[in-house]
Amino acid sequence: MINKLTEKIKKTGAPIVVGLDPMLSYVPEQVKKEAFSKCGETLEGAAEAIWQFNKAIVDATYDLIPAVKPQIAMYEQFGVPGLVAYKKTVDYCHEKDLVVIADVKRGDIGSTSAAYADAHLGKVLVGEKQLAGFDADFATVNPYLGSDGIQPFLNVCKQEKKGIFILVKTSNPSSGEFQDRLIDGKPLYEHVAEKVAQWGEEVMGDSYSYVGAVVGATYPEMGKALRKVMPKSYILVPGYGAQGGKGVDLVPFFNEDGLGAIVNSSRGIIAAYKKEEYATYGAQNFADASRAAVEAMIQDISTALRK
Amino acid sequence: MINKLTEKIKKTGAPIVVGLDPMLSYVPEQVKKEAFSKCGETLEGAAEAIWQFNKAIVDATYDLIPAVKPQIAMYEQFGVPGLVAYKKTVDYCHEKDLVVIADVKRGDIGSTSAAYADAHLGKVLVGEKQLAGFDADFATVNPYLGSDGIQPFLNVCKQEKKGIFILVKTSNPSSGEFQDRLIDGKPLYEHVAEKVAQWGEEVMGDSYSYVGAVVGATYPEMGKALRKVMPKSYILVPGYGAQGGKGVDLVPFFNEDGLGAIVNSSRGIIAAYKKEEYATYGAQNFADASRAAVEAMIQDISTALRK
Numbered sequence: 258m259i260n261k262l263t264e265k266i267k268k269t270g271a272p273i274v275v276g277l278d279p280m281l282s283y284v285p286e287q288v289k290k291e292a293f294s295k296c297g298e299t300l301e302g303a304a305e306a307i308w309q310f311n312k313a314i315v316d317a318t319y320d321l322i323p324a325v326k327p328q329i330a331m332y333e334q335f336g337v338p339g340l341v342a343y344k345k346t347v348d349y350c351h352e353k354d355l356v357v358i359a360d361v362k363r364g365d366i367g368s369t370s371a372a373y374a375d376a377h378l379g380k381v382l383v384g385e386k387q388l389a390g391f392d393a394d395f396a397t398v399n400p401y402l403g404s405d406g407i408q409p410f411l412n413v414c415k416q417e418k419k420g421i422f423i424l425v426k427t428s429n430p431s432s433g434e435f436q437d438r439l440i441d442g443k444p445l446y447e448h449v450a451e452k453v454a455q456w457g458e459e460v461m462g463d464s465y466s467y468v469g470a471v472v473g474a475t476y477p478e479m480g481k482a483l484r485k486v487m488p489k490s491y492i493l494v495p496g497y498g499a500q501g502g503k504g505v506d507l508v509p510f511f512n513e514d515g516l517g518a519i520v521n522s523s524r525g526i527i528a529a530y531k532k533e534e535y536a537t538y539g540a541q542n543f544a545d546a547s548r549a550a551v552e553a554m555i556q557d558i559s560t561a562l563r564k
Numbered sequence: 565m566i567n568k569l570t571e572k573i574k575k576t577g578a579p580i581v582v583g584l585d586p587m588l589s590y591v592p593e594q595v596k597k598e599a600f601s602k603c604g605e606t607l608e609g610a611a612e613a614i615w616q617f618n619k620a621i622v623d624a625t626y627d628l629i630p631a632v633k634p635q636i637a638m639y640e641q642f643g644v645p646g647l648v649a650y651k652k653t654v655d656y657c658h659e660k661d662l663v664v665i666a667d668v669k670r671g672d673i674g675s676t677s678a679a680y681a682d683a684h685l686g687k688v689l690v691g692e693k694q695l696a697g698f699d700a701d702f703a704t705v706n707p708y709l710g711s712d713g714i715q716p717f718l719n720v721c722k723q724e725k726k727g728i729f730i731l732v733k734t735s736n737p738s739s740g741e742f743q744d745r746l747i748d749g750k751p752l753y754e755h756v757a758e759k760v761a762q763w764g765e766e767v768m769g770d771s772y773s774y775v776g777a778v779v780g781a782t783y784p785e786m787g788k789a790l791r792k793v794m795p796k797s798y799i800l801v802p803g804y805g806a807q808g809g810k811g812v813d814l815v816p817f818f819n820e821d822g823l824g825a826i827v828n829s830s831r832g833i834i835a836a837y838k839k840e841e842y843a844t845y846g847a848q849n850f851a852d853a854s855r856a857a858v859e860a861m862i863q864d865i866s867t868a869l870r871k
Contacts (some may be wrong), residue, residue, distance in 0.1 A: 403741030
């Protein structure tokens with residue numbers, strides 16, 4: 258799947274991923290109204306609204322992008338119906354031949370991590386049948402529990418030719434509280450990055466590993482250092498746009514081959530119609546505003562990378 | 565809810581929690597057979613099997629225990645139908661007046677952590693309605709992202725009078741890989757524990773905080789040190805039984821009032837019928853074997869605490 262991701266990035270010229278993190282407040286009134294008139298002001302109604310919202314955005318952008326990254330928390334908040342919408346979104350994106358990065362940030366001890374890996378990337382055995390739960394292509398994983406929390410994901414990645422992105426340095430303001438603390442003269446996130454490189458050796462694709470890392474766009478200098486620590490790992494870079502990262506900040510996350518990073522934007526794309534610069538689209542044409550925001554993001558990043 | 569947990573522990577004399585982590589391999593053949601004949605060898609069939617298994621165990625043990633801890637990964641692996649079984653389990657345990665600790669180990673950046681907190685402990689606003697997604701009483705939380713990943717949980721805890729247990733030192737063999745590394749002469753887990761104590765001050769119940777910690781039974785010496793760092797935090801102690809922890813190892817996790825810790829056992833209780841010592845029950849009476857295992861666990865821990 259890392260090979261497919263790399264190919265799709267080359268083909269689209271767009272090292273970007275659209276974050277499908279549908280807060281209900283991003284969904285235009287007309288979409289909510291229709292969903293609520295169909296299902297009521299219920300969890301099912303909310304789930305229907307975010308699913309219709311997602312579908313319109315995917316329809317308007319899928320030919321420009323290699324991948325999407327649904328943030329499962331935004332679905333989980335609506336309980337079981339929300340997770341039905343999550344699953345529909347994953348499946349629909351697959352129909353559109355998009356790579357799906359499940360932003361689930363799971364991580365636990367051995368047998369439990371194995372269950373999470375099966376849930377999101379693998380299959381479970383039910384009687385005689387092998388069945389998939391959520392069936393994404395990549396998942397994000399939390400490293401706090403160490404190797405035996407990661408190994409079950411590596412096993413499933415090997416078997417299914419899928420991948421993971423391990424949290425190394427997150428984009429949020431307080432990420433430094435633990436991640437930046439020095440251990441033997443090096444910050445914790447660098448120790449984690451060294452492990453990512455090591456874990457990644459086990460599961461190599463053609464030129465990149467199935468094991469990538471998450472490093473926030475908000476920390477470009479750390480990105481530069483970490484790029485060297487994990488040369489064979491794709492870096493998934495959140496924090497572009499709404500969280501403050503810009504195209505020029507992203508250059509250090511890429512390798513010299515122009516690959517090795519994929520930049521996420523969520524709110525900046527899916528709620529583009531609410532931004533002043535795309536206001537002319539209006540709420541009715543929210544998906545077209547998302548398409549325009551994707552085009553601007555590709556332009557911004559490719560210009561920065563060409564310099 | 566921390567007050568309710570404390571009261572229920574006093575009333576039952578059982579500082580224990582039954583981990584409802586139903587691997588399909590734990591479920592007796594007759595339960596699986598019935599579920600598969602009803603729903604087929606499908607995710608729905610697996611979900612029905614684990615739900616019937618859980619129900620029987622809860623029915624056989626609820627009067628002895630204060631709380632249960634469903635491990636959501638074991639449900640998530642069966643996709644949406646698995647999460648339907650998870651929700652049914654949470655609701656059923658509430659009917660039996662059990663405190664429900666959702667072992668979800670979630671944690672993300674601000675707005676996403678808020679969605680997780682709403683999903684598992686709080687409510688979401690849908691139109692004019694406040695609706696609950698999964699509605700547990702406590703959730704486990706991963707600290708790797710720092711304060712702004714925790715704060716949204718604190719906000720929901722305050723509002724709903726619910727609680728969290730933050731991973732401090734996990735029970736698995738490789739937990740030391742990052743958690744034990746020294747920062748300014750102290751292991752990372754101790755820095756996290758200090759933050760737990762600090763976060764916990766914001767949300768105090770009568771004698772304990774809404775903010776607890778997870779510290780593995782497999783590390784009793786660390787438990788002793790951490791008990792002092794977080795005197796007002798309940799410690800949720802996994803790793804008893806199957807993972808190797810014994811009653812005598814658990815004493816250091818408790819305060820002098822005999823409170824402040826709650827010990828989890830999962831496999832040792834729910835799959836007790838597979839152990840030699842409970843083999844006479846047979847697979848037909850698996851729930852009675854679980855009851856016997858609960859009684860033995862209470863005995864083991866209370867004997868150790870009386871010494």
